[in-house]
Amino acid sequence: MTTTRYATSSGTTARKVPLASRSGVFLVLLLFSVYTLIPLWWLLVSATKSSGDLFGDGGLWFSHFDLWTNIRAVFHQQDGIFGRWILNSVLYSAGGAFVATLISAMAGYALAKYPFRGRDLAFNIVLGAVLIPASMFALPLYLMFSSIGLVNTYWAVFLPCIVSPFGVYLARIYAADGVPYELLEAGRVDGASEARIFWRIAMPVMSPALVTIFLFQFVGIWNNYLLPVLMLNDDKLQPVTVGLAGWRNGFENGIPYTVTLTGAVLSLTLLVIAFLPLQRFWRSGLAAGSVK
Amino acid sequence: MAPRRMVRGGAVILAVASLVTMSACSSGGEVSDSGSRASGPVSLDFWGWAPGYDKSVALWNKTHPNVKVKFSKVPSGLSGGYTKMQAAVKAGNAPCLAQVGYESLSTFVTTGALEDISSYANTDKDQFVEWAWKQSGLGGKVFGIPVDTGPTALFYRKDLFAKYHLPAPKTWQDFSAAAEKFHAADPENYLINAPMDSYEMAVYTWQSGGHWFGTANDQWQVKIDGPQTQKVSQYWQGLLDKKVLKTGVAPLDGAWFKEAKADHMASVVTAAWAAPMFEQMLPKQSGKWAVAPMPQWNAGEQAAGNNGGSSTAVLKGCKHLKQATEFATWFSTNKDSVSNLIKNTGIYPAAKSGMDLPAVNQKSPYFGGQNIYQVFKAGAENTDPNWVWGPTMSQVEPDFIDELKKVAQGKASMSDAAEAVQSKTVKAMKSQGLSVG
Numbered sequence: 001m002t003t004t005r006y007a008t009s010s011g012t013t014a015r016k017v018p019l020a021s022r023s024g025v026f027l028v029l030l031l032f033s034v035y036t037l038i039p040l041w042w043l044l045v046s047a048t049k050s051s052g053d054l055f056g057d058g059g060l061w062f063s064h065f066d067l068w069t070n071i072r073a074v075f076h077q078q079d080g081i082f083g084r085w086i087l088n089s090v091l092y093s094a095g096g097a098f099v100a101t102l103i104s105a106m107a108g109y110a111l112a113k114y115p116f117r118g119r120d121l122a123f124n125i126v127l128g129a130v131l132i133p134a135s136m137f138a139l140p141l142y143l144m145f146s147s148i149g150l151v152n153t154y155w156a157v158f159l160p161c162i163v164s165p166f167g168v169y170l171a172r173i174y175a176a177d178g179v180p181y182e183l184l185e186a187g188r189v190d191g192a193s194e195a196r197i198f199w200r201i202a203m204p205v206m207s208p209a210l211v212t213i214f215l216f217q218f219v220g221i222w223n224n225y226l227l228p229v230l231m232l233n234d235d236k237l238q239p240v241t242v243g244l245a246g247w248r249n250g251f252e253n254g255i256p257y258t259v260t261l262t263g264a265v266l267s268l269t270l271l272v273i274a275f276l277p278l279q280r281f282w283r284s285g286l287a288a289g290s291v292k
Numbered sequence: 293m294a295p296r297r298m299v300r301g302g303a304v305i306l307a308v309a310s311l312v313t314m315s316a317c318s319s320g321g322e323v324s325d326s327g328s329r330a331s332g333p334v335s336l337d338f339w340g341w342a343p344g345y346d347k348s349v350a351l352w353n354k355t356h357p358n359v360k361v362k363f364s365k366v367p368s369g370l371s372g373g374y375t376k377m378q379a380a381v382k383a384g385n386a387p388c389l390a391q392v393g394y395e396s397l398s399t400f401v402t403t404g405a406l407e408d409i410s411s412y413a414n415t416d417k418d419q420f421v422e423w424a425w426k427q428s429g430l431g432g433k434v435f436g437i438p439v440d441t442g443p444t445a446l447f448y449r450k451d452l453f454a455k456y457h458l459p460a461p462k463t464w465q466d467f468s469a470a471a472e473k474f475h476a477a478d479p480e481n482y483l484i485n486a487p488m489d490s491y492e493m494a495v496y497t498w499q500s501g502g503h504w505f506g507t508a509n510d511q512w513q514v515k516i517d518g519p520q521t522q523k524v525s526q527y528w529q530g531l532l533d534k535k536v537l538k539t540g541v542a543p544l545d546g547a548w549f550k551e552a553k554a555d556h557m558a559s560v561v562t563a564a565w566a567a568p569m570f571e572q573m574l575p576k577q578s579g580k581w582a583v584a585p586m587p588q589w590n591a592g593e594q595a596a597g598n599n600g601g602s603s604t605a606v607l608k609g610c611k612h613l614k615q616a617t618e619f620a621t622w623f624s625t626n627k628d629s630v631s632n633l634i635k636n637t638g639i640y641p642a643a644k645s646g647m648d649l650p651a652v653n654q655k656s657p658y659f660g661g662q663n664i665y666q667v668f669k670a671g672a673e674n675t676d677p678n679w680v681w682g683p684t685m686s687q688v689e690p691d692f693i694d695e696l697k698k699v700a701q702g703k704a705s706m707s708d709a710a711e712a713v714q715s716k717t718v719k720a721m722k723s724q725g726l727s728v729g
Contacts, residue, residue, distance in 0.1 A: 052575040055549040078343070139379055146383040229372035230379055233339065233364040233387075242367055246341060249368040252600075253343050254568055254638045 040268075047265040051256050070262040077259050081235065081243065086267060089222055089239040091154070096161030097218040104164050104213050108171020109202050113184065123172065129165035135226045142230040156231035157239070161221045167213040174209035175202065211278055222271060240267045334612050335360040336619060337387030338604075339377060341368040344636025345391070348629040352622060359615045361389070369393055370686070374400075381405045381608045388610035389620060392436060393602040394427040395491070395681045398505070400605065402683040402726065406435040407606040412617040413437060419625050423677035424642040428603040430680070431507045435605050437620035440639035442563030442600030443671035444495050447570065449558040450582040450660065458483075460584075461559070464527060467587040475536040480556050482538035485548065486700060487528055490685070490692035490713070492543070495561060495597035496524040498679050499586055505682035511729035512721060514682065516714040517707070523589075525706035532699070532706070539700035549573050561586060563599040564640035564652075564668040571658045578657070583664040585671065596671030598679070601642065640668060647672065687720045688713060 042059050048067040049056075056063060074082050111123050141160055142151065150156050179202050187197040203210070228242050235243070244267065247260045338349060338361050349363040364387070367373045374396055380386035381403075392400055400406050413434045417425055424438040446461060453460070456477050458470040471483040487493050497504065502520025506513040515521075531537050541547040543560045551557040552574060570581055586596055604620040606613060623629050630646040633639045641647055652665045682688060695709035704712075721728050 051572050054573065055546045056553045057550075059546075059550075139375075142379050143383050146380075146385050151383075151385070226372060226375070229367045230376050233337075233366060235365040242372075245371050246365070246367055249341070249371055250343055251569070252565055252638070254572070255343065256572055 043261060043265055043268070047258070047262040049258065051258050054257055054261075066258075067262070070258050071266070073256070073259050074263045074266060077247065077255065077263075078235075082240070082263060082266075084236055085238060085240040085243040086270065088237060089241070089267070090270075092157055092161060092224075092228075092239055093218045093221040096158055096221045097214045099162040100164040100167055100217045101210050101214045103162060104167030104171045105203060105206060105210055106198070107168045108173075108209075109175045109179070109198060109206070111168070111172045112175035113179065113181075113202075123169075126165045126168045130169055134220065134224070138226040138230050141227070145231065151231050152233045152237070154237060157224075157228050157237075160227060161217070161224070164213065164217050164220075167217060170209055170213055171206065174206055178209070179205050215275070215278055218274070219271075333358045333360050334615050335362065336389060336610075336612060336616055337361075338363045338389040338619075339366045339373070339387045340364075340391030340604075341366055341373055342391060342602075342637045342639075344633055344638075347632050347636055348623055348626075351626075351628055351632065352619060356619075356622075359612075359619060361619055369396055377607065378403060378405055384609060386607040386609050388606060388612060388616045390605050390607050391439075391602055392605040393600070394424075394438075395685045397428065397435060397603065397605060398430055398681045398683040399685065401430045401435060402724075405608050407608055407610050407613055408433045408435065409606050409613055409617045410434040412614050413621070416617075416621045416625075419621075419644060420642050421644060421647075421672050421675075423598070423675045423679065424601065424603075424672075426677055427601070427679075427681075428605070431510075436603035437617065437624050438601070438603045438642035439624045439633070440565075440601050440637075441642045441672055441675075442565055442598050443640065443668045443675060444499075444561055444563050444586060444597045444599050445664075445667045445671055446584045446586050447560050447562060447566070447581055448584060449555075449577075449580055451580045452555065452558045458558075461587045463591050464587045464589055468527075468531060471531055471536045472534060474558055475534075478556075480554075481558070482536065482551070482556060483558050484537065484560060485541045485543060485557070486532055486537040486539045486696075487706075488542040488693065488696055488700075490689045491599055492561075493521070493524065493692060493696075493710075494679075495599050496528075497521045497597075498676060499595045499597040500524055500589065501595070501676055503676075503679055505680045506678075507680065508729065511727045512682065513729050514714065514718050514721065516688070516717055517710040521710045522707055525710055529699075529706040544569055544573075552577070561597075564665070564671075565600060565638055567656070567659075567664060568638055579660045581659055582662055583659060583667045585667055594670065594674040595676070596674050598672075598675050601640075603642075640665075640672075682717065682721070683726060684717060684720050684724070688717055691716050 038060070045060060045062055046054060047070060048065050049063055050066045050069070053063040053066075107126075111119060137160065145151050145156050150159075183201055183205070184197055187201050192200070222239070223241060224239070225241055225245070228239050232238055232242075240263070244260055244263050247255050247263065251257060251260075336359065340363065346363045346365070349361050352361055366376055369392065374392070377386060377390050377392075378400075386405075397406075410429075410433050416437065420438050421441065424441050428434060428436040428438045448461065452458075452474070453470070456474055458473055459466045461467040461470055467483070474481045474483045487496065494504065497520050500520040500523055502515075502518050502524075504514065504516045504518070504521070506515075528537070532539075538551060538557065541551060543562045544566060548557065548560070553576075567583075571578070574581075585594065588595065604623055606616045606620070610616050624641070625643045625645060627645070627649065630641050630643060631649055631651055634641065634646075634649065634651040640652060641649070646652070647665075647669050653663065653669075654665070655661045655663045691713045692709070695704065695712045698704040699706055699709050718728050
């Protein structure tokens with residue numbers, strides 16, 4: 001259904017916009033896609049090569065196909081710790097993103113729908129936090145966590161990940177526009193409690209925004225580097241990003257490039273698999289904010 | 293081990309870290325978990341990143357029931373490990389022992405992150421190559437025990453040198469002639485890459501007897517554009533002007549291997565630890581590479597430089613300096629430990645006894661049956677002991693990379709680059725509140 005709708009809408013654009021500018025836009029987009037995809041393509045191709053073939057030619061086409069050997073090497077490197085790293089990443093990312101989404105939804109909904117004293121101040125503080133890059137928090141957080149003895153535990157990475165100022169911001173904007181007061185009033189008239197209204201009425205309506213928050217936070221946590229570096233001293237607790245960076249720097253100590261490259265491809269594949277089913281919601285979520 | 297290519301990212305992280313740590317006056321203090329237990333075994337934490345360190349630690353624990361060492365693998369120094377160590381020192385829960393590269397030790401000293409272990413360590417001095425011992429301290433104090441070094445030599449393609457009748461590169465003059473001849477044979481041929489970063493420049497300057505940094509009367513001396521750097525700069529500028537140097541590649545990076553595979557790169561100056569990478573990345577060129585001492589300024593000299601290497605440093609707040617020093621010395625000198633580090637970490641040992649172990653004193657089939665380690669041993673023994681790293685190497689490195697890029701594009705000369713880095717470095721040090729003489 002969606003596809004037909006998109007087809008018609010692009011059909012109408014085709015009639016209005018002159019061919020020259022259309023092909024211009026197409027060319028620019030094509031250049032961008034090539035620019036984005038070439039490094040990925042290089043990574044994919046390189047993961048299939050042995051050390052001896054790596055860097056041999058342009059790097060953009062296959063030579064001897066050694067992907068399976070490389071994958072086996074990834075799972076044997078350092079006593080097979082790679083699987084553990086992936087699990088950790090999934091745990092931090094999925095768990096952190098889930099809780100962060102929930103908290104953002106609650107906070108955003110409350111900020112949008114309940115007038116209370118200091119509401120704007122609270123919201124502005126959250127908004128200010130959006131502007132500060134997450135890595136700036138890593139060091140102060142480390143100092144705080146070490147004074148309460150939480151460093152080098154799963155919690156040290158998990159707890160900071162369940163907070164998402166951007167998520168609160170997005171949830172508030174979406175709830176303000178997307179959840180009509182009439183709907184809430186109707187619920188109240190029917191005798192539903194405020195909690196029930198939130199869970200049963202507001203949450204479903206906000207779901208496109210929530211998926212967006214979840215995905216943003218998921219990717220953010222997955223790519224997190226400095227925080228786990230500071231917090232964790234145990235290689236078994238690290239996420240895959242830190243682990244792979246360690247292998248990459250281990251080249252001079254005899255860890256082959258191929259292991260790092262193939263590891264990167266594997267972790268990327270997982271991320272893509274996680275994205276595909278949620279991707280559609282993300283698009284509609286982003287559009288919803290901009291249209292209003 | 294050696295830093296180099298990752299330095300740029302590390303610099304940013306370090307800079308951010310020092311900003312934050314300076315403002316965050318944590319009370320930290322006395323949180324040491326192994327605290328002041330008077331009786332019972334002492335336990336020491338040890339942070340490092342090199343693979344194989346854990347195995348040496350396990351060997352120690354097997355034979356030393358009274359001092360337990362717990363090794364934790366942390367990210368490598370310049371990709372966050374040093375930031376982590378500095379943060380832990382601030383928070384008061386730093387480990388006793390940490391792997392710290394020579395080039396970063398001065399940074400740790402100036403931030404007050406290390407313990408002076410001179411009174412425990414000085415008796416061990418003679419077990420190590422003199423210059424490596426000095427690299428583990430600053431201003432006469434000892435802060436760590438050297439583990440490994442990176443004596444540099446010339447790796448070159450024996451077969452290509454024979455094919456194109458290039459003169460044996462005994463001196464830099466010979467080398468220059470060989471570079472021209474090799475390039476003349478094929479415009480895609482380059483004997484060697486143009487220096488790309490501070491660590492390459494440091495190797496050449498170090499070999500020439502120059503010093504970038506020094507300390508006197510509690511002040512830093514900075515001479516990145518000193519006469520020896522100028523001599524090195526003029527030499528490489530001459531080759532650049534003749535267009536016989538490959539620009540835009542760094543030794544043993546992807547682009548470099550690509551050229552090497554196509555037989556267009558015939559030599560590189562790099563350190564002992566690089567030898568296994570040739571086997572791994574260039575298996576088809578087995579038997580074609582050989583190792584020779586670095587070319588000399590005057591025939592008959594034997595000077596080498598150094599690239600990389602690290603020490604086991606003792607971090608601030610350690611309660612068991614004596615035991616920490618004992619362990620660190622054992623780690624670097626015990627035969628079984630060093631053999632393990634050679635095999636599993638790929639180090640070239642800093643201990644004199646380590647350099648005679650069979651694993652680093654044997655013929656290598658890949659290098660055509662040559663015992664390449666004799667070259668490195670001679671190099672390690674002929675390295676100027678007075679080289680000192682500055683406290684702002686995480687800034688010097690990206691600065692040099694930027695300036696040398698301009699040189700490669702023909703927008704500046706090598707001497708300009710050295711002068712620019714000199715003034716930037718002095719400025720950066722002063723802005724950190726360091727006194728520069």
